[in-house]
Amino acid sequence: MNESDFEESVGQSFISHLVELRDRLLKVILCVLMVFIGLAYYANEIYSFLAGPLLQHLPKNSTMIAIEVASPFFTPFKLAFIVAVFASIPVILYQFWAFVAPGLYKHEQRLVFPLLIASTLLFYTGVAFAYFIVFPLIFGFLTAAAPVGVTVMTDIAQYLDFVLALFFAFGVCFEIPIFTIVLVWTGFISPADLAEKRPYVIVGVFVIAMFLTPPDALSQTLLAVPMWMLFEIGLLFSRLFVRKTEDDDNLPVAVNSIHQQNKRG
Numbered sequence: 001m002n003e004s005d006f007e008e009s010v011g012q013s014f015i016s017h018l019v020e021l022r023d024r025l026l027k028v029i030l031c032v033l034m035v036f037i038g039l040a041y042y043a044n045e046i047y048s049f050l051a052g053p054l055l056q057h058l059p060k061n062s063t064m065i066a067i068e069v070a071s072p073f074f075t076p077f078k079l080a081f082i083v084a085v086f087a088s089i090p091v092i093l094y095q096f097w098a099f100v101a102p103g104l105y106k107h108e109q110r111l112v113f114p115l116l117i118a119s120t121l122l123f124y125t126g127v128a129f130a131y132f133i134v135f136p137l138i139f140g141f142l143t144a145a146a147p148v149g150v151t152v153m154t155d156i157a158q159y160l161d162f163v164l165a166l167f168f169a170f171g172v173c174f175e176i177p178i179f180t181i182v183l184v185w186t187g188f189i190s191p192a193d194l195a196e197k198r199p200y201v202i203v204g205v206f207v208i209a210m211f212l213t214p215p216d217a218l219s220q221t222l223l224a225v226p227m228w229m230l231f232e233i234g235l236l237f238s239r240l241f242v243r244k245t246e247d248d249d250n251l252p253v254a255v256n257s258i259h260q261q262n263k264r265g
Contacts, residue, residue: 126174180234
């Protein structure tokens, strides 16, 4: 194969990858839009469910407010769209996996796909933990801490931004086992080194919990202890992931198929 043929082959391969990427992005967008259309009718009910932990702790005769003219209309639809994206994460991850999998080594495929599933479940778990465990504590503390003569009446748009930030923070914190496994698998650090740094990790999770929760020991402990346990789980499973470096198992799938054909020839 001369240089011009090689360049033409590379160009065609690049274009085919762009076409495949476009098709998969369109599938993701279509999935999100379909879910959003299905949820849009229930946008107000979804927002009421999200506001439940705060409404339960508001003083008697106190309600949430909308300080912007369009907030009562746009805020619930914004939430419905975010929920649609959240619900579409399995489809998004599948499309991502299908796009990158042919270029991965076999041992990377065996690792990446389970990690994608586990990271999704852990993120969902972190969000559920924030909603059912942390929110009641946070809003109970904040509403009780209001000075005398101050009526707690939260704006619906600011409340949405606040809880979304907490959802993201707790979802990321619950990814600790994935981060631990990836650090060990890539060779950045060994399980033994991580085990030696356990005291620093314990202090670190309590510091993080201090910034993410109200300034009371119960709330901080309810976040710090699960983060510590998740670190221990990640450390335990990281010992099971050993990188392989032998023969065809280290070839990307697309290259390995060609290699196998050459062997048969």
